[in-house]
Amino acid sequence: MSNLIRNNAIVNDDEWITVTLPAGEEVVRKQAGKVVMFKLTGEQSCTPEQIAATVIPASGKIIVPLSVWLVRKDELAPRLAKGELGIWLATHEVLENLIDAVDDINQLPIIAVFVERFADGRIFSIGTLLRTRYGYKNELRAFGDVLRDQLFFLKRCGYDSYLIRADRSAEEALASLQDFSQPYQGAVDETQPVWRRVQR
Template sequence: MSNLIRLNADGVAEIVEDQWTRVIPPAAGEESIRKQAGKVVLFKLTGEASYTPEQIADTVIPATGKILVPLAIWQTRKPELQSRFAQSEVGIILATHETAEALQAEFNDINTIPLVAIFVERFADGRIFTLGNWLRTRFGFKNELRAIGDVLRDQLFFHKRSGFNSFLIRADRSAQEALASLNDFSQPYQGAVDDVPVWRRVNRT
């Protein structure tokens, strides 16, 4: 069964089949242990390279169908992907240590990208929420914005509030159970991408 949840045109969440194939570079060799403030860092830092040149060169890209490619793959192998991008068959994966500015710099119009997926390697901070919010508000992205990777039930409501409209639930969890989490709160007090603050919806005059 599919683990992809998507909001339809009416904002109703439903489980749908995933039409996109995620392109995953081969694993790198042994990585050195990184530390920050004396502690082991379990996630990539902003500005850190996503993949090595060898990983990028060795990545196998399906010849047909809709594909989701990491930003680093697009940047390096753009010539072979350009014709498929023109047919709306290429979406971009942005990792949480990458920036919305780096994504925008690759395209004259960010809304020519049919799908942007934000990948969480291991949920350890709120960068995915910031990226979603900025893509919707600062950069004006209007197409499908998907959360992928370490995506869990209790995060979905906040992903939606940050501008995401599709969510690929982690493979070891149930999308059916996760659906209910989008209704965990009926009236959030704070403002977000998906609504204005509740106090602004009350006429006090």
Template structure:
């Protein structure tokens, strides 16, 4: 079974990813029991049948597929995965922020595809809470990559307020002007 990083822990992945080629089938294909992760096109074509299975269903978005396509279905989805076809393709970061900030998705948001350890910290900032790193990536080192930086100045999904607005003791000190009372 494949291991993934979920909620800053390494865990076994119990989801079965259904191949994109399956989406061309006219009827609901023979699907394995248990949680499945299906391409957006298969979800759109077989939504009712997939829900009727009575087991958790997730959808994976390819780069370039609009997160808005899932806006009305978020309550039905236990998992949304965003595919990074190559590490230089940053569209998935925008999809994650859109799902979390605009649509309020609170389920598992997983990065899949060409996911490298150097990206995990930034992916987490955009709202990802699970990561299926590339097979050639040491998952233990990737987990450590989530903690590459101790703090961030900018606000993001993980910490909405920018550093200067968080009320830290260092930021609340009264500036000195050189004058004495």
């Protein structure tokens, strides 16, 4: 059973392979005595060695890390031209680095955003900016610690594809896309606030 929801339905035919960086040294950092759970926006999170050592499958549709795309663009450009390359970034990465690194954001058939911890709400601003400021129209996927209780918000921020965390049921998650029938504020999916949509 697939755990991918796309356009309000569970799909079993996802052809995209998410390419990940090889594991680096995880440094446990502390702030005020507590383990740091969230990386700062713009923080460098991988090494040139990791980027160089990232294994790219020779064929098929791939979603590569933004950091790999930035460094190995020449090698990957033909895959993009064929429509077989998407890019993913993590919530602490700077979205503008992605925007600057492609001629036209809509060349990308898919952009995925990795959320390491569900409580990291940067994912919502990243989705909103991609859809509104940068006019991105293709598939926008959330993956990582993606849980049903955040799904409604993700949808409203422009995501249309959700890879639910492996140990949770995508079927149950599907229901939460309908949690609220008539939200107050304008957002990505429904741009008009309620007072412009309905005669109140």
